[in-house]
Amino acid sequence: MIRFIKRNIVFFISIIIAVILIAYGSLFNDSLNAVSSVVMTFVSDKFGWLYLLFIFFLCVFITWLAFSKYGNIKLGADDSKPEYSNFSWYAMLFCGGTGIGLVFWSIAEPLSHYIAPPNPIEPGTIEAANFSIRTCFLHWGITQWVCFAIVGLGLAYFQFRKNKRGQISDLLTPLVGEKATKGIFGKVIDVFSVVVSFAGVATSLGLGVSQISGGLNFLWNVPNQKETWFVIIFVITCIFLASAVSGVNKGIKFLSRINTYLAFILLFLGFMIGPTTMIFDTFVNGVGQHIQNFIGDVLMINPYGDNTWIMNWRVFYFAWFIAWTPFVGMFIARISKGRTIREFIIGVVIVPTIFTIIWLSVFGTIALNASANWNLMELKDIIALPETAVFIIFSQYPLVKVMSVLVIVLLAIFFITSADSATYSLSLMTSEGNPNPPIFKKIIWAIIEALLAFVLLSVGSIKPLQTISIAASLPFLFIMIAMCPALLIELKKESINKKN
Template sequence: MPDPSPAPSQHRRPGPVLHVSLALAAAIVVWGTAAGDSLSQAGSAALNGITRSFGWAYLLVSLGFLVFLVFLACSRYGRLRLGGDDERPAFRRLTWYAMILSAVMGIGLISYGVAEPISHLAAPPHGLAAPMTPNAAVTAMQFSFFDWGLHAWGIFAVVGLAMSWSMFRRGRPGLVSALFRPLLGSRTEGPVGGAIDVFAVVATLFGTTTSLGLGAMQINGGFTALFGIPDSRPVQFAIIGVITLLFTASALTGVARGIRYLSETSMGLGALLFVFVLVVGPTLYLVDLYVQSIGRYISELVSTSLITPANGDLGFMQDWTYFMLAWWLSWAAFVGVFLARISRGRTIREFVTGVLVVPSAVFSVWFTAFGGTAIHSDLVGTTRIAASAAADANSAFFATLQSLPLPTLTSILTIVLVVLFFVSGADANTFVLGMLTSRGTEQPPQWILALWGVVTGAAAIALLAAGGLESLQQMVIVTSAPFLIILVGVAVAFWKDLTTEFVPHRLEEPVAPSSKL
């Protein structure tokens, strides 16, 4: 039977979670604006302490989530629906995939699609290959797949599954604290639950703020390449201001309209750009590189998942592996709520397969097409994209397009894509922040959506002012550290929920669908 839930009017009334979260966000924004150097130094000290002492936890937890998900999908629990037994998905499958990709990590396709592989080519991870060699190319793609593949989506899938089950099968509100009801009982409605939700809001805010900062720098890089506009903080601040207005307006239209249409449009344009690069680029080389790289990624998945900085390469782990895993952890609440919101009616097996396999495959072929084109161009000596990326990572993608036909047209298309990804991702983030601070309602008040849109933009500006990309990376890792423990608790509580309510001998029994929130 569904859990009892508050009255609808109570759902929409903001509580202490909103006030505490806003106070913490405001404090960091003021700190970054008034004393950016101080914030950067504090972030650096916290970053070093966390990664030196607990970096291994990021690796073990993300790998453990993958094992857990594969078990669920292969077990008899996999055919249970995220909702009533007779419910069916609200969105068609292609739309569902498009919303997952563009609203979750679409901005990374541009920001890191060339910058990460080409950086690893010039400085192979953990000294596993000689720089600027064919073997380094395969290693570069392998570690790019690792950062953007199964581990990231496994983190999202665990929270998304737990949230879908809690909301649509058990009738609980869309709050992270509600996921702990199997473990904490009624204490989830008190200060303990409130603290969990505050951690979720803060982690979500600064995880998405990082994306906004990266997006602003990427758009600025495109303007520099096309129009000679200076790559500077004032320009990036102006970009954030304009985009904040756009994604806030889009969030007010709701998931079924704004986010859906943005997602479908961005996926269509992205597919067009991908096919163009695949056709006019070194096609045969890209196919060969993909086959080698995906083979090494899969065959060495476990060993790569457990590499620690024992050889003194802590800097690489902080810049890439730990940063990426922390980024995905900080996005977990946002993505989990969003995935739940768009996945009602799907089975656990369908959810796990769709969220793990499809996005991982799309990201791997995208990184191969664009990163592989840049790698090939540098290896044959016609470009110096690696050197360009070392000087400014935001120039790497556009430098690659400059080496292909129709560079002006494709660069303009890329800027449009970045804006769409930027808006759809921040749009979904604003919607989820509104849910988390409105007692889990699926229809947050519009003034709360507008408020979080403004706060998100202000936080991105403050962190850029405090130290640019370095401050963004520091804040992600620092704010995700306590949330790592919460996510482990989410997985344990979800498993308890499954095994308590649906033990194997009862799996054939029908379950009454919960009422909509």
């Protein structure tokens, strides 16, 4: 028994922390909100510059790595082959990573930046529209995927190429030694990675539930209340639990392919009902604006004035992506064995970024084009409830029912695939990196994720947990900084050994 507990110490400590968070969040939600807000404000004000600088560095580092002499190194033995076809791989990357957030914010965020851009941009102007589109490209494109890529690449390289455990702590072995990563230091890193992960997952699932419920209310007047949330979470949890238990090859792969097809259908319909010429113009102009302003936008911070917008949006997003990296990176690594480093980076960073830019060109244009039907104050009221904004905007176009139902179905399956991949990753992280974690751990983590999302929705807000996960991203930011030289040390070592 003692040996079992010792071998699963990361699992038991993580479960205890999760239970404490659920209890504290339900009983003392206001207190949790206050504390988390103070911590988040401190992190943003004191370290906002570091998040911006690190994300820019990652973009440069990952790009260099793809085209360096290390690009041909396999994530596995030299003769290993990819386990999944390119389409299945891309589908699982998209659905296991960013899908639910992209659908949730694809209408509300362009409108938000349009009516409330940072100074000195005037709200509701052409300049605000241009800023809105390129900002959405930045937030949901390369800056997000380089975060997932560095962790996923490190895990896949060390696990499949160097035969290490699939643990976050193992990525630091070249810097601190194997004794440290397998000792208390490593356990602390792994527990922290798990806590950051389930907090981030629960908030995203909460967002998905709120939008599904908002859509059902908008379409069929289904009450947007606790009972509805419980039914949604219960049904979807049962589905993703069955998918998680069946394994990656059956559950996630099958659902990801379905959802990718549905996403293409929704994208095509959006393109057809929207202002087609304006969508092309938005795409071309947005890409140009994005490339032209990329360095300035990533590193944008005002040392002499107000940084409220930057902290509430840019730093907030960068911190949120970093909070997601442990479990998304873990999942990406699992499905990427047999790829070369160059192929991995192109598949994980470039392909999703291109799809995201196309997606936001269509739905960002649909949102901004429809905004002419309301004044700025009315638009503020619409985006105050982002979970229903997409349905309100669709109501200004043909096929509103079809589009809205598609969004709800997409969100439901994204909910399943995101929770499914998170359940797998959390189980793996709490099983010493075992690529086939025990079923009982998958069941426990599935229940915890669902319970945490429901409890926080029921008490009125998932904001505290979201803020906690983002605040907790600061220590993980330093871990990610350390991953870069650690990976480089190992790659250089392999290159030298090959020469010899």
